[in-house]
Amino acid sequence: MKKNIPLLIVLVAGLLVIFSEFIPHRPFSMITETLENWFMIISGFAMLLGQISLIQVNSAKVRNKDENWVYYLIGLISFAVMLITGLLWGMDKTAGILGHGEGIKTWLGLKPFDYLFENVYQHLSATMFSLLAFFIASAAYRAFIIRSFESNLLMITAVIVILGRSSFGAMLTGWLPDSLSWLHLPKLTDFIMEFPNSAAQRAIMISAGLGVIGSSLRIILGIERSYLGSDE
């Protein structure tokens, strides 16, 4: 019974969503939207679970004085500061318990929550994202080391695309006569991106689409049950 009821719910919900994709008449036309709304409501309540987990995990590490426990303490303090400032003075145009906090807003220029968001969070987030540039360089270096025919091909293609996307590439081949214009690096780059690259990406997307059909069918029919915890 513990497994059968969820399986039945999955079967009915799955079939309804499939039907609603092909039947535009009510009530089928509203099913997907209704289910999405239900999901939003449930995930709204589930947010509390996340916050509880965050506090439990971090406070346990601080309490046990685990290695690097100070970081977990900073995490908890940051969480509390954002929560308290948001609750007391609100954010953007939303008022908090103490209203809009005009006094503190005059001093900081923004509400405390917005001030921290703009001046701390945004910068930390941008810092993480900007790491990507360095990681791309290190990953590309490894990928472009010529070891085999494939990696050779990859490196040549990458060099053409990198040059073709820069003004230097256009300058390098700008002198070519019209009869050889197809060798112009930006044109070669466009060709690579538009044809071989798109073809490969579409092949991946088509096979992923087939995987989604198969996976969904296995789940709807109850053949695949591991998402319920175990296969039995």
Added chain:
Amino acid sequence: MLLLFGAFCSLTAGNTTLNVSDVPHDAGDALLIKWNLPAAYKDLTLAKADSAGIWQELNLSQEPVGEFTDTDLAPNQEYRYRLTAISSSDTVSFIKNGIPTEQWFYLKKMSFLIFLLVISFAILFYIWLAKQGKDLFIRRINGLDSMEEAIGRATEKGKPILFVPGLADLDDIQTIAALTILSHLARKSAEYDTDLIVPCRSSMVLSTAREIVKEAYQSANKADSYKEQSVFYLTDDQFGYVAGIDGIMVREQPAANFFLGTFWAESLILTETGFGTGAIQTAGTAQAHQLPFFIVSCDYTLIGEELFAASAYLSKDAQQLGSLKGHDFGKLLIILLILIGVVMEISGLHWFTNFFSPEL
């Protein structure tokens, strides 16, 4: 003059110069407005009466013969349209009403339905064949075969295993696929007594992952070894989540990292950090743009379909493996359709590609 203009309007409103009709086989949310005027009329204005009866202009091409589809309408409600056209000598105006009606079938999605039915029947057929005991060949997937090796290595080194179920919520099929793999991985890690770390980005994924890991430990008769705190919530923020996982990789030094599910710009930040720690890395996603990043920085990558096939492959269950054969049939069918489409297009016959690529 005004009287004459009004009389002209009422006179011409009844003919077919302006035609408003329901878009067939849809959800009753669109009307098709067609007009056919002499070439002399250049300046055209189409307007729709709002609930107060005030005319609101719609964007329109200035061609004397054309059509416009008004969308986002409420079904079974009457709408009134006015077309005004100006030529060098006169101005004409036409008014017509239309009612969008709901239909019981999206005819434009017929090709999707046929394709879905054929693929589904093929998958069911191969599942039936597998049930009958027929031995079906399934190609090896290295990324999944290596899972046990990665867990074994973590056990030998006494280090934990890190499993990242992607950044999407539970309404994404890739997250579901990742969680089905987590079930197998958790059971193996329970059998080997190796710690498992599962940081989650969404609370829904957290509660599901906790249940899955707990059940897996129970089914491996290691319920006592299950630690609820090993599956935890980090943050909903994309780069905050990445920073948290990077921190875990650097501090805990997991021997095996699994990145399975939906990933966006953060994919390379995660896997390059993992590469730096020397962990065996397995990644899998159907996000075509992130796959190159995973391929260069991970030891094994599940490409697109392989992510969805993983659970069936790992289960070694004949029925589930049979369904994978259905995927192969689907691929063969698509290759055939593409070839037929190419031949038809070269031959100047466009109905075939139009049937499979309808404007929705």
